[in-house]
Amino acid sequence: MKASKILIIVLLIVVVLLTCVIFVMKVYGKNGSEDKEQTYSLTLDTLYCDIKDSKSIVRINITIETNKEETFELLTKKMYIIKNNVNEIVRNKTEEELKGKDGQVSLQREIKNNLIQVFNEDSIVNVYFNEFVIQ
Template sequence: MTTKKIMLFSIVGFLLMAMVMGATFYFATQQRGEQQTAVKPMKTYTYSIGEMYANVKDSRKILKVNIEVETINEKLKETFDEKRPKMTNSILELLRNKTEEELSGEKGQKALRQQVLKSIKQVIPSDEIMDVFFVEFIVQ
């Protein structure tokens, strides 16, 4: 091969390699940018149901809970205010039927949170109610 052909093939090879590397870099950064915009955190609001006291079933103990409801719609707070007596009654009925064993441990509290959430969603059917949190949880 002559020197001219070697130079021509070297330049063509370098240009092809540069194009492949450039395309790879472009698509890698483009894909990462799409992922970053997709993980946008959702704005949430909380509504305090407040403190509740209930007798523990088949026990002399009392349960004290302070419950917060998380929602993604701030206007839903007005509905919570309107339906508060019905929500409170539904939650208290649920709490009064729990034994010490059902309330103990992390597993028991997680299960109760899900049951309280379900109870609230029965009173206020909405997909915008996200979660329920126990700010206080005392069995005494």
């Protein structure tokens, strides 16, 4: 009799725990999928930019991420402005400013802020470097 009571108690505990786990997974699973918003990404052609006070050049390939389709369409139409601005920003950087992770992160932030300012669009989420090579 004692063994059967222990077995029943263990089974009840397992059922309660499984119920809790399933409930938590359903609640957080729904919120996670609902919060995910659509993003659009625009990848530019590879750019070759001179570096300030250096004989080196930078070869970069950039992807711009936005969360609005209208912004994506605007950026696609105005790609020449984006390329020009990226080129101007990079040309005003020294090789030391571009080297290392901090240099790349700083450049990404500067390009993103420039695009937000030029296009007056806060929906530009991020700028990514697909390729970043100093030659």
